[in-house]
Amino acid sequence: DAGVTQSPTHLIKTRGQHxxxxxxxxxxxxSVSWYQQVLGQGPQFIFQYYEKEERGRGNFPDRFSARQFPNYSSELNVNALLLGDSALYLCASSVGLGSSPLHFGNGTRLTVT
Amino acid sequence: TQLLEQSPQFLSIQEGENLTVYCNSSSVFSSLQWYRQEPGEGPVLLVTVVTGGEVKKLKRLTFQFGDARKDSSLHITAAQPGDTGLYLCAGGNQDHSGGGADGLTFGKGTHLIIQP
Structure with a gap:
């Protein structure tokens, strides 16, 4: 069975872009959750979605948004990129809420120049 | 804000040695999870502990949750080069899984290198 897949694997953007x-x-x-992992740090929680509804939000500015589609896939959007947004963005899925362990994808490495 | 501190940050030892890494917090967590992350990959769950004082074993790895559910340790016996990686602990405030509305709180990790 395929694991959690994320795309793209690497991305380079300029400040101000989305x-x-x-x-x-x-x-x-x-259920899908998003985490940001800055180099040298542990992952930091951004969002959790379940059945297309936002169930949790971490301490991130409104420039960060996400959604979940009927097929349970998800998108994370970041507007007005800053240099500090450079990080590995990890997506994790679980069967549902409750006693469901997280399965992480290999992430998208975002570099903002 | 809840924080998890992991120690040591870096550890390099010879194959066959034993080691212990620690995960400490001033806050109580409902559950504590340990992950291993290798370069270019996402974290992989090793174990979840939910009861104060709980001990779980996974082959040569032994995980313990503190009695007060504020700290945890990971002990590796006879370390192998394949144990090399970044070990992350993560605390959850709700149920046993993804942490619920607050997500999981991760420590910064322990970078472990096992030299052959």
Whole structure:
């Protein structure tokens, strides 16, 4: 079975631009979470979606937004990119809420110049 | 704001040695998870502990959750080069999974290198 897939794997953007990152969860998983991992740090929670609804939001500015589609895939959008947005963006899926472990994808490496 | 501090940040030892890494917080967590992350990949869940004092074993890895559910340790016996990686601990405030509305709180990780 395919794991969590993320695209693109690498991306270079310029300050002020916007970016869309995509995530396909494991088949049968209905929850998707997004995390930002800056070099040398642990992942930091951005959003959690379940059944197309936002169920949790971390401490990130409104420039960050996300949505989940009927097929449970998800997009993370970041507007007005800053140099500090350079990071590995990780998507994780789980069967649902409750006692469902997270399965992470390999991430999208975003570089903002 | 809840924080998880991991120590040591870096550890390089010889194959066959034993080691322990620590994950500490001033806050109580409902659950504590350990992940291993290799370069270019996402974190992979190793174990979840939910009960104070709980001990879980995964082959040569032993995980313990502190009695007060504020800290945890990971002990590796007879380390192998394949154990090399970034070990992350993560605390959850709701249920046992993704942390609910607050997500998981991750530590900065311990970079472990096992030299052959």
């Amino acid at each position: 970016v869309t990152l995509r995530c396909s969860p494991i088949s049968g998983h209905k």
